[in-house]
Structure formats: structure tokens, C-alpha cells
Amino acid sequence: MATAQLLHIGQKPKTLKETSLFPNRVATEQQSMVLVKRLLAVSISCITYLRGLFPESSYGTCYLDDMCLKILREDKSCQGSLQIVKCRIQGCFDALEKNYLHMAVLTIYTNPKEPEHMTEFYRFKFKYSRNGPQMDFDSGDTQGNFTNGGNSEEIKQxxxxxxxxxxxxxxxxxxxxxxITLTMKLFYYNDVTPNDYQPPGFKEGNISDCLLFDGEPVNLKVGSVSTGFHIMKVRVTTDSKRMGLLESNLVEENGSTEISHQGLDCDEEEEEGSTKKLRLDSAFSQEEASGPGKKRKVSMPVNSILAAQHL
Incomplete structure (x- = not known):
């Protein structure tokens, strides 16, 4: 079995300067966009590093409070991490800047010939206000509604x-x-996204097929952050056997082993109740889909599925 690399928490060396990951002020749409993009990049870096997907050479180091963070960088010796940086993350940035991106799903599976059989996946969901995008990271707004976002220090914390x-x-x-193999799909807001739009590194995808989970899926809520311009939520789904001693308050609900694409988009209120299936049919309203029968627009990577170098 692979061994995940570890996060180092402690006193940062005095000889190293703390990198300013987040803007000091978040008072404009542009400043909020900078924060959203950096949070997304740091989150993906965190996942790939601590899940041991790429070699140490694929990461740079910076400090945030007492955390030593490993951030993905362009590593020409590792094509997998290079694709993530130059194609996947940059493609997300392009769709975010245009206010098109609704959700990015980072998926891990074991058989390259059966990408619909997932073993773990990560959802990053975005909402935009009329004045710009917003992002929600454990602000206590469980419904994902827009708020004033608090002051800059509160947003940073x-x-x-x-x-x-x-x-x-x-x-x-x-x-x-x-x-294991790693891929990403992007979902959009149909009412504002042109039919022919594809971000750099992506092509038109298919959402007609159901996804199958290898094992017993458990849905974990990481959190959300609101800036007054953007909301971004983070959710993780993994096999219950990997849970160990994790706190139960992270668990939303055990899921079905059969997951439709729209089911990936369920919010907390849609995941409550007796049903354990992440439902695709109810996840998008007709208003969101711009009329009955219109499929949610989705993109997938242009290149062949990324084979992660699992360490």
C-alpha cells in the first residue's frame, strides 16, 4: 500500500519568509477571485501531496501560520503533476474568471479502462453573486447563501x-x-455558459452514465468560505474503510455505491433523510438547466486520463 506524505506543523524556520498566499484585503471582486483561485490551488495541492500522488519534486514549500504547505509546481520530470498545474487548474481558473464554473470534481479510480468505478473523489462547488463570485468555507452558512462575507481578517482566518x-x-x-489514476470533470451553469465553451485543456464530456463507487462511500464535509463575491464548498467522498478515527461530525451520510453525475452536485439539504443515494435527477432544477430535457454541460480533460505516480 502507498504511504501518504505528512504535513509538518511547527515553528517555521526564521530564515524563510512566509509566503503571502491570500490577499490582505478582500473588498473587491478581483481580490475575491484571487483568494478563490489560491484556495482551490492550495486545496488540490494538499490532496495530491498528502494522498501521495506525485513525487516531492513536484511541490514547492511555503508557510501559512504554523503550517508548512506543499504547493504543486511545474515539474517537467513528472507529466502527471505538470498536467494538473498547466491544464486542470488553469482550466478551472478560466471558467471561474468567466463565472461559468459550477463544480470541479477530482476523481481517483483504479482501473484506467473503467473510469466510472471511483475509489475516492473531491467536489469543489462555486456560487457567484450579482456583483461577482463567492466562496463558502465553513462560515456557518450551511445553505450556501450569499452573505456579506465578513471583514478581510475573518475571511482570511x-x-x-x-x-x-x-x-x-x-x-x-x-x-x-x-x-491509481486521477482525472477531473468540470460542470457549468448552463444559463450563462456558451454551448461551445471549453476551458484550455478540456473537451466536451458526457454526463449520461452513472458512476459506481468501489466500496462503501462516506461523504465528508470539509467546509466553505464566503467573501461576499464568491462561495466555494469542499466535500470529500471516500471508502468507509479509510475513515479510521476521524471525527463523526465530518460525516454527512453514507452513500450509495451507484452515483449519478448530478448526484455529485447534491447540497446538504438534498442529502438528508432516509435515502442514501446521491440523486442526479433532483440535483438540477429546470431553471438551472435552462429548460426541461437540457443536459448539464460538462467538460473532461483533452489528454488521456492522468496516471498518478502513487508513492
Whole structure:
């Protein structure tokens, strides 16, 4: 089994300067967009590093409070991490800047010939206000509604809390299988996204097929952050066997082993109740889909599925 790399928490060396990951002020749409993009990049870096997907050479180091963060960088010696940085993350940034992106789903599976059989996946969901996008990281707004976002310091602290929670979660999950594969799909707001739009590195995808989960899926809520311009939520779904001693308050509900694409988009209120299936048919309203019978627009990577170098 693979061994995940560890997060180091402690006194940062005095010889190293603390990198300013987040803007000091979040008072404009542009400043909020900078925060959203950096949070997304740091989150993906956290997941890939602590799940042991790429070699150490694929990461740079920076410090945030007492956390030593590993951030993905362009590593020409590792094509997998290079694709994530140059194609996947940059594609997300393009869709975010245009206010098109509704959700990015980072998926891990074991058989390259059966990408619909997932073993773990991560959802990053975005909402935009009329004045710009918003992002929700454990602000207490469980319905995902827009708020004033608090002051800049509160937003920064909420962002740090989200990263800390994600790191703790990744460190405490059991190891992934060997020889895993990584891919990403992007979902859009149909009412504003042109039919022919595809971000760099992506092509038109298919959402007609159901997804199958290898094992017993457990849905974990990491959190959300609101800036007054953007909301971004983070959710993780993994096999119950990897849970170990994780706190039960992270668990939303055990899921079905059969998950439709729209089911990936369910909010907390849609996941409550007796049903354990993440439902695709109710996740999008007709208003969101711009009329009955219109499929949710989705993109998938242009290149062949990324084979992660699991360590």
C-alpha cells in the first residue's frame, strides 16, 4: 500500500519568509477571485501531496501560520503533476474568471479502462453573486447563501481553517490502493455558459452514465468560505474503510455505491433523510438547466486520463 506524505506543523524556520498566499484585503471582486483561485490551488495541492500522488519534486514549500504547505509546481520530470498545474487548474481558473464554473470534481479510480468505478473523489462547488463570485468555507452558512462575507481578517482566518481541516482529513484517511489514476470533470451553469465553451485543456464530456463507487462511500464535509463575491464548498467522498478515527461530525451520510453525475452536485439539504443515494435527477432544477430535457454541460480533460505516480 502507498504511504501518504505528512504535513509538518511547527515553528517555521526564521530564515524563510512566509509566503503571502491570500490577499490582505478582500473588498473587491478581483481580490475575491484571487483568494478563490489560491484556495482551490492550495486545496488540490494538499490532496495530491498528502494522498501521495506525485513525487516531492513536484511541490514547492511555503508557510501559512504554523503550517508548512506543499504547493504543486511545474515539474517537467513528472507529466502527471505538470498536467494538473498547466491544464486542470488553469482550466478551472478560466471558467471561474468567466463565472461559468459550477463544480470541479477530482476523481481517483483504479482501473484506467473503467473510469466510472471511483475509489475516492473531491467536489469543489462555486456560487457567484450579482456583483461577482463567492466562496463558502465553513462560515456557518450551511445553505450556501450569499452573505456579506465578513471583514478581510475573518475571511482570511476562515480560509486558513479550511486548509487546516483539509490537511487533517487527508492525514487521517487510510491509504489509497496502488496504481491509481486521477482525472477531473468540470460542470457549468448552463444559463450563462456558451454551448461551445471549453476551458484550455478540456473537451466536451458526457454526463449520461452513472458512476459506481468501489466500496462503501462516506461523504465528508470539509467546509466553505464566503467573501461576499464568491462561495466555494469542499466535500470529500471516500471508502468507509479509510475513515479510521476521524471525527463523526465530518460525516454527512453514507452513500450509495451507484452515483449519478448530478448526484455529485447534491447540497446538504438534498442529502438528508432516509435515502442514501446521491440523486442526479433532483440535483438540477429546470431553471438551472435552462429548460426541461437540457443536459448539464460538462467538460473532461483533452489528454488521456492522468496516471498518478502513487508513492
Amino acid at each position: 476562515a480560509s486558513i481553517l479550511l486548509i487546516r481541516k483539509l490537511y487533517v482529513l487527508m492525514q487521517n484517511l487510510g491509504p489509497l490502493p496502488n496504481d
